[in-house]
Amino acid sequence: MRIKRCGGNKRKKSDPSSVPIEKMELEAAAEWTTARLKLHILRCGLCNGRLTPPVYQFEKGFVACHKCQKALTPSSSSTPVYIRNHSLEKVIESLSIPCSHSTHGCNEYLPYLGSSIANHEKDCSYAPRRCFVKECAFKAPNGALVQHLTAEHRIKIHNFSYDVPLRVSIGRHESLLVLRASNDGVDFVLLDYFGDSSKHYNNFSVVCCSQSRPSKKIFSKLVARSDKGGELSLKAPVEQWNGFFRTTVFLVVPPYFYDRDGKIDMEVYMYVED
Ligand SMILES: [Zn+2]
Ligand SMILES: [Zn+2]
Ligand SMILES: [Zn+2]
Numbered sequence: 001m002r003i004k005r006c007g008g009n010k011r012k013k014s015d016p017s018s019v020p021i022e023k024m025e026l027e028a029a030a031e032w033t034t035a036r037l038k039l040h041i042l043r044c045g046l047c048n049g050r051l052t053p054p055v056y057q058f059e060k061g062f063v064a065c066h067k068c069q070k071a072l073t074p075s076s077s078s079t080p081v082y083i084r085n086h087s088l089e090k091v092i093e094s095l096s097i098p099c100s101h102s103t104h105g106c107n108e109y110l111p112y113l114g115s116s117i118a119n120h121e122k123d124c125s126y127a128p129r130r131c132f133v134k135e136c137a138f139k140a141p142n143g144a145l146v147q148h149l150t151a152e153h154r155i156k157i158h159n160f161s162y163d164v165p166l167r168v169s170i171g172r173h174e175s176l177l178v179l180r181a182s183n184d185g186v187d188f189v190l191l192d193y194f195g196d197s198s199k200h201y202n203n204f205s206v207v208c209c210s211q212s213r214p215s216k217k218i219f220s221k222l223v224a225r226s227d228k229g230g231e232l233s234l235k236a237p238v239e240q241w242n243g244f245f246r247t248t249v250f251l252v253v254p255p256y257f258y259d260r261d262g263k264i265d266m267e268v269y270m271y272v273e274d
Pocket of ligand 3: 131138148
């Protein structure tokens with residue numbers, strides 16, 4: 001939890017024209033400090049909803065949200081039973097809270113108000129992901145998922161260099177490979193996206209599966225060759241989609257491309273485009 005705190009108050013009350021400059025100075029002097037706060041105290045005392053400005057302080061000692069304040073205030077009353085709690089509003093406005101995946105290693109702090117934290121968590125690379133093996137219920141963030149694939153499912157790691165084609169052989173019913181870039185250590189997984197061997201076609205895509213993402217835009221080109229002479233190829237960017245960096249189109253490979261042993265030769269070409 002981070003709270004913005006300001007320097008001392010140097011306001012000159014006799015000179016109202018100095019206020020905007022002073023406010024700017026205070027903003028410039030603002031610094032972040034980390035504090036621990038029980039977030040439940042930032043809930044409405046009546047409906048228990050999350051407090052967002054405007055916040056109202058009732059004389060009976062509780063704070064309430066705008067909706068409850070409107071419902072409670074008698075329209076004919078001449079005595080106000082509440083005031084705006086501007087101090088608490090300032091605390092709420094200045095709060096940043098950690099990503100909920102901080103226990104998995106994410107260091108991001110984002111504003112308590114607004115949608116930026118929800119947007120970040122949706123695509124956070126530390127969010128636990130379901131294992132790519134269909135029957136497996138294991139969930140882990142990207143880095144631990146690769147470890148799990150290699151240790152538990154014995155998935156082979158193929159080292160490659162960007163801009164250099166890599167030849168691999170893939171079994172029709174074991175279409176999952178880890179591709180590790182020797183340039184920057186970033187892991188990718190080549191997989192049959194739908195992972196259902198009862199289907200007639202395999203649908204290959206490449207998923208980036210590292211905590212550290214490539215700093216430049218990565219493209220993948222997949223080429224599948226049949227021993228009967230056919231060739232299929234697909235070039236696609238590895239882009240953000242559904243919480244993953246991945247190719248969002250698939251190389252669709254029909255069953256007759258596989259040889260008698262149920263294997264296919266594939267060329268994987270990962271390259272950087274400036
Ligand atoms: Zn309320
Ligand atoms: Zn995060
Ligand atoms: Zn698994």
